[in-house]
Amino acid sequence: MSTLSTSQSTQRPLYVGCATGFSGDRTDGAGPVVDTLIALGGGVLNFETLAERTLALAQIEKRKDPNMGYEPLLADLVSPVLKRCLDHNIQIVSNFGAANPQAAAQRIFAIAREQKLRTPRIAVVYGDDLTEPEQLNFLLKKLGTNIDPKRVVSANAYIGAYEIAQALNDGADIVVTGRVSDPSLTLGPAIAHFGWAMDDWHKMGCGTMAGHMLECGTQVSGGYYSVPGQKSVPGMDQIGFPIAEIRADGTFSVFKANNTGGLVDDRTGREQILYEVHDPARYLTPDVTADITEASITEEGLNRIRVEGIQGHPRPAELKVNVCYDNGFLAEAEISYAGFRARERAALAGETVRKRIGHLLPLRIDLIGAISIFGDDAGELMGKGLPEARDVRLRVAGVHIDKSIAEKILREVTSLYCCGPAGGGGVRTSLRPRLDTLSCTIPRESVPCGYRFVEEQHA
Amino acid sequence: MTSIFQQTVQLPLYQLAHGRAGDKGNTSNISVIAWSPSCFELLVSQATEGKVAEWFGYRHPNKVTRYVLPKLLAMNFVLEGILDGGVNDALNLDTHGKGLSFWMMDMPIEVPQALAQQLSIKEYSKQAY
Numbered sequence: 001m002s003t004l005s006t007s008q009s010t011q012r013p014l015y016v017g018c019a020t021g022f023s024g025d026r027t028d029g030a031g032p033v034v035d036t037l038i039a040l041g042g043g044v045l046n047f048e049t050l051a052e053r054t055l056a057l058a059q060i061e062k063r064k065d066p067n068m069g070y071e072p073l074l075a076d077l078v079s080p081v082l083k084r085c086l087d088h089n090i091q092i093v094s095n096f097g098a099a100n101p102q103a104a105a106q107r108i109f110a111i112a113r114e115q116k117l118r119t120p121r122i123a124v125v126y127g128d129d130l131t132e133p134e135q136l137n138f139l140l141k142k143l144g145t146n147i148d149p150k151r152v153v154s155a156n157a158y159i160g161a162y163e164i165a166q167a168l169n170d171g172a173d174i175v176v177t178g179r180v181s182d183p184s185l186t187l188g189p190a191i192a193h194f195g196w197a198m199d200d201w202h203k204m205g206c207g208t209m210a211g212h213m214l215e216c217g218t219q220v221s222g223g224y225y226s227v228p229g230q231k232s233v234p235g236m237d238q239i240g241f242p243i244a245e246i247r248a249d250g251t252f253s254v255f256k257a258n259n260t261g262g263l264v265d266d267r268t269g270r271e272q273i274l275y276e277v278h279d280p281a282r283y284l285t286p287d288v289t290a291d292i293t294e295a296s297i298t299e300e301g302l303n304r305i306r307v308e309g310i311q312g313h314p315r316p317a318e319l320k321v322n323v324c325y326d327n328g329f330l331a332e333a334e335i336s337y338a339g340f341r342a343r344e345r346a347a348l349a350g351e352t353v354r355k356r357i358g359h360l361l362p363l364r365i366d367l368i369g370a371i372s373i374f375g376d377d378a379g380e381l382m383g384k385g386l387p388e389a390r391d392v393r394l395r396v397a398g399v400h401i402d403k404s405i406a407e408k409i410l411r412e413v414t415s416l417y418c419c420g421p422a423g424g425g426g427v428r429t430s431l432r433p434r435l436d437t438l439s440c441t442i443p444r445e446s447v448p449c450g451y452r453f454v455e456e457q458h459a
Numbered sequence: 460m461t462s463i464f465q466q467t468v469q470l471p472l473y474q475l476a477h478g479r480a481g482d483k484g485n486t487s488n489i490s491v492i493a494w495s496p497s498c499f500e501l502l503v504s505q506a507t508e509g510k511v512a513e514w515f516g517y518r519h520p521n522k523v524t525r526y527v528l529p530k531l532l533a534m535n536f537v538l539e540g541i542l543d544g545g546v547n548d549a550l551n552l553d554t555h556g557k558g559l560s561f562w563m564m565d566m567p568i569e570v571p572q573a574l575a576q577q578l579s580i581k582e583y584s585k586q587a588y
Contacts, residue, residue: 052546224479230473267477270492270531270532270533271477271479271490271492274479275481275490276481276482276483277535278483278486279524279526279537280526280535281526292528293528294530295528295530295531296531330550364550372552373551373558374559376518376551377544377549377550377551380517381517397552398550434547437546437547
């Protein structure tokens with residue numbers, strides 16, 4: 001296994017901040033993170049913007065316009081902080097390249113030019129995109145599916161931290177990736193900074209879990225945590241995004257940007273360290289099998305926690321791949337009932353729709369305000385009795401490969417205005433193409449990934 | 460009250476713990492993180508795989524696995540097959556099952572009187588323990 005140059009090996013801690021937790025997150029988080037990194041003498045700024053399906057949506061945009069297909073809010077994220085990052089030795093490492101890292105790099109060049117900054121050295125990581133016809137055929141065979149390759153929207157391998165680390169060692173100011181494992185955005189800079197060997201599984205585990213704590217943005221610093229009267233978080237309107245201080249021995253601390261709201265304590269830390277973890281002894285990424293069974297989280301001070309006891313085991317043999325494909329249409333339609341017997345009227349409306357089109361496609365019926373989120377598609381919980389409710393919104397949802405069938409849900413709910421129970425109002429309908437995902441693992445050799453520096457293309 | 464058995468009261472799990480749900484495919488993981496070591500002990504003995512499977516029974520989990528993490532005062536429950544297909548297939552508004560942690564939080568737990576009195580404090584400030 002390859003190791004990286006240790007020329008930059010140093011005992012100084014590495015500071016990595018993360019200013020978004022998903023595509024669609026707040027875009028004003030980076031400023032305080034960057035100011036805090038400057039005060040600490042530099043570091044790395046992550047933007048994590050790729051959820052499972054974001055990439056498929058980006059591919060659709062790229063098909064429409066070959067200059068698109070990267071994070072749509074990229075300019076909003078980068079513009080406010082690019083000057084400060086370039087002036088203060090803060091590297092930006094992000095998966096906001098989505099389906100088109102090249103175009104994302106060009107957009108950043110344009111921002112630098114508009115702001116009259118020096119031209120940044122931008123590296124893109126490539127190889128995650130597996131949509132070449134022979135790659136797709138290989139994947140579909142591996143998945144054992146007979147779906148038409150024409151229905152495939154995106155196919156991406158989750159690649160790891162190595163290419164990011166190499167690009168940083170080669171002097172990149174900014175590393176733009178498509179699909180990489182989220183924690184690799186943090187592990188890559190740590191490998192470059194400390195010169196860790198790629199098979200030093202303990203260190204790979206530590207850097208990965210530091211990335212795991214950061215990758216959901218404020219979910220470790222008071223976001224997604226508050227329950228009024230039970231778990232209070234100050235200043236939720238200005239929650240600070242998190243920063244990790246990663247040390248050469250692999251231990252790390254997590255705190256938040258200066259002069260912000262939010263909360264970092266052992267409880268927010270525990271909720272996040274277990275987030276989307278299955279077996280705590282086997283948290284799989286392309287880089288390592290991380291193990292948190294002996295991990296501990298302790299408060300080191302106000303809004304600062306220390307994470308220790310992370311272990312690492314050899315990385316999985318193969319890489320995970322997600323294949324996204326068109327799969328029909330999702331129809332949703334809603335109508336509201338309020339006042340006496342509102343729940344009964346909404347339920348009658350739902351049954352009426354079911355009688356008319358329930359034979360054409362499976363329907364899900366929710367009574368929002370009485371029972372919706374906790375319910376199951378089969379309606380078993382609803383059948384166990386309903387709370388009284390005087391302000392209820394009927395929701396009918398269904399999926400069909402044939403658009404004209406899916407559309408019937410919209411028409412049937414709309415017609416409840418006149419043909420349904422008394423007092424229905426506020427109909428809203430939506431019909432959206434649906435994307436489904438299939439996953440498998442494939443040999444690393446099938447994913448020829450790497451990185452390259454890109455040149456600014458002048459129009 | 461007998462001298463042998465401590466009298467208990469039934470409390471919802473959220474009086475003893477907090478937690479968060481995450482999803483991968485059709486599988487949900489829900490953390491249950493105790494407010495204190497005494498809450499943790501009680502939860503380990505009562506929030507068993509079987510009891511949690513029963514509590515989520517209407518969603519027909521294929522399998523429920525519990526991982527216990529004493530150093531974090533936490534348990535991680537992995538519930539397979541409870542998301543009606545998950546983010547791709549489910550027709551639920553909350554296809555990720557983000558809200559399911561709050562279904563877990565309502566699970567009834569038998570709590571000894573002495574501990575229950577401590578837990579009746581409204582805000583879960585650290586000073587309470």
